[in-house]
Amino acid sequence: MSDLRGYGDSDKPTGEAGHAASSFRAMAADQLPLMDELGHATFAIASHDRGGRTTHRLCLDAPARVRRAAVLDIAPTLTMFERTDMAFAMAYFHWFLWAQPAPLPKRLIGADSSYHLRAAMLGWDGASPFDTRFFDPACGAEYERINADPATIHGLCEDYRAAATIDLNHHRADRAAGRRIACPLLVLWGERNRMWRTYDMLAVWRAEASGPVEGAPIVSGHYIAEENPEATAAMLETFFTQGGV
Numbered sequence: 001m002s003d004l005r006g007y008g009d010s011d012k013p014t015g016e017a018g019h020a021a022s023s024f025r026a027m028a029a030d031q032l033p034l035m036d037e038l039g040h041a042t043f044a045i046a047s048h049d050r051g052g053r054t055t056h057r058l059c060l061d062a063p064a065r066v067r068r069a070a071v072l073d074i075a076p077t078l079t080m081f082e083r084t085d086m087a088f089a090m091a092y093f094h095w096f097l098w099a100q101p102a103p104l105p106k107r108l109i110g111a112d113s114s115y116h117l118r119a120a121m122l123g124w125d126g127a128s129p130f131d132t133r134f135f136d137p138a139c140g141a142e143y144e145r146i147n148a149d150p151a152t153i154h155g156l157c158e159d160y161r162a163a164a165t166i167d168l169n170h171h172r173a174d175r176a177a178g179r180r181i182a183c184p185l186l187v188l189w190g191e192r193n194r195m196w197r198t199y200d201m202l203a204v205w206r207a208e209a210s211g212p213v214e215g216a217p218i219v220s221g222h223y224i225a226e227e228n229p230e231a232t233a234a235m236l237e238t239f240f241t242q243g244g245v
Contacts, residue, residue: 002034004050006155008146015102015158022158023166024077028058032065044240046070046186048225050159053077053167056208059181060174070186070236073222075199076208077163078171083198091194094120098160105157106150113148121147122223134226180210186239187215188232190224214239 003010004027013021020026031054035043044067047055052071059066080088080095089096098105109116122135122143135143146152174180187205189196196217206213216235220227 002031004054004159005030006159007050007152012151012155013158015154015161019158019162019166022155022162023170024054024057024162025061025167025170027054028061031058032062035065041065042067044068044070046072046236046240048072049074049222053163056181057167057170059183059185060179063182066183068184068186068240068242069181070188070239071205072224072232073189073193073196075196075201075204076171078168078175079199079204079207081164081168087198095160095164098157099164100157101161102154102157106153109153109156110150113153114144117143117147134223181205181208182211184211184239184242185209185213185215186235187213188224188235189215189217190220190222190227191217192219192221 006012006022013026015022027050031045035041042065045055045058047070049072052074055066055069055071056076059069080092097108122140147156185205187201189201201217202213202215205215218224218228218231218235220231225232
């Protein structure tokens, strides 16, 4: 497992006009030399949230490398922006806050990074904020350590600035050129996550793919691997075994 640039203990791009260094294209490109170093000319990949968006880009930019892909609890980025309404804006307020120009979001988050982490990032259980019972205390402490770093806060915001700008341009160009996900794709989502009531998840991903797309909801909120690891692992194992992984 690799941290995306800007997150964890990975490098933190300082940011520049256009936000290309924090785009999903840049994050996807990071994975290729990593897999080369590990000796994998081709590979299967499973990924959650921002990692899922990176995987979407990886499938488009390096289709010969990805044999099978699984995305967990996301709809395509462009689809979500195109269908923005009041319900989406209220539930996903952070997409619009974190994408604001520097230094506003960084200063707001940095004023109380622990509260922000628990309220905006770890409170997505589908029931109530601050419900982190699915996270091991050591995991929670690590999240707090990383997210207290001003460079991480900046990296987080740069990711969301890129998602609202250059990433949408990349996605629109793909659509115009007819580039779609060619490998088999598994889509899993938390059935308690309020936003997925907005989308026909298989339909929106089939619109992005030329290859087969399958999937199902998991009894969980947003963090499906932590909240329901048995069901998540079983679905992933079945899907990837089909491909001889």
